[in-house]
Amino acid sequence: MRMHDVLSEIERRFIISLANKGRRADGRTLREMRPITIETELIKKAEGSAKVSLGETKVIAGVKAEIGAPFPDEPNKGVITCNAELIPLASPLFEAGPPQEDAIELARVVDRGIRETEMVDMEKLCIIPGEKVWILFIDLYILDDNGNLFDAASYAAVAALLSTRIPKVEVKNGEVKRLDDKELLPIRDLPVSLTFSKIGEHILLDPMLDEERAMECRLTIVTDKEGRVVAVQKSEDGVLSEKDINEALEIAIEKGKEIREKYFMPLLKNRGS
Incomplete structure (x- = not known):
């Protein structure tokens, strides 16, 4: 994502030397996440919203x-579409203008995790089969980038969907009328994304910006509520060994359960309160 913005060799060696000792510049262990905070219902004009801070990385x-038309191959299902904007104020590496490749990749990874876990029961978003369904537009705005946008953006999208309320509808003679009353989305699962950077001989969970700039490659793993791996994304040209992948899978399943129970389950249980 940022391999063109390379650290000096001295800085990279310093990061590797710390990793060799099981340490990182911010004091974490190699398997430790930065603090996570989640706030919901911040944007009054949106059906749902959330702001996530992952350390100093912030995404809303x-x-x-x-209401729109379904996909032809899924006439009885609603639609989810995801878009990401890398705001120049969030990082000197972001540029104004058309979506960058990084933004497109970010949106696709977040979208895939939500789809593959079937987080939302899309059949219940169908209004008139083959004609009218609910289309959910998820917009991601990067407020501050200090590394690991994939996980921060994913958590923000999941939390926003958990807070989303859509209008009830009434169908008469093929016409759809939106009512004033609203209802929560039908939630089936809670995806958790965990991202790793390969640096030297080590796999680092939740990389900071300098660690991303020093990395050889990145691996993002999404698990569902049963601990099953539903989506994987590898970025950059570095090589991951079988040992690296197995280690990342083990951590993703373990940490995914922790994050789901600590952050997402309370949001799910407290919906509508």
Whole structure:
């Protein structure tokens, strides 16, 4: 994502030397996440919203709901589409203008985790089969980038969907009328994304920006509530050994359960309160 913005060799060696000792510049162990905070319902004009801070990395997600046509191959299902904007104020590496490749990749990874876990029961978002369904637009805005946008953006999207309320509808003679009353989305699962950087001989969970700039490659793993791996994304050209992958899978399943129970389950249980 940022391999063109290479650290000096001295800085990279310093990061590797710390990793060799099981340490990192911010005092964490190699398997430790930065602090996570989640706030929901921040954008009043959106159907759902959330702001996530992962250390100093901050992402806000908003969900808008519109009635539209389903995909031809899924006539009985609603639609989710994800978009990410890398705001120049968030990082000197972000540029104004059309979506960058990094933004497109970020949106796709977040979108895939939500789809592959079937987080939302999309069949219940169907209004008139083959004609009218709810389309959920998830917009991700990067407020501050200090590394690991994939996980921060994913958590923001999941939290925003958990807070989303869509209008109830009434169908008469093929016409759809939106009512004033709203209802929560039908939630089936809670995806958790965990991202790792390969640096030297080590796998680091939740990389900071300098660690991403020093990395050889990145691996993002998404698990569902049963601990099953549902999506994997590898970025950059470095090589991951079988040992690296197995270690990352083990951590992703273990930490995924912890994050799901600590952060997402309370949001799910407290919906509508």
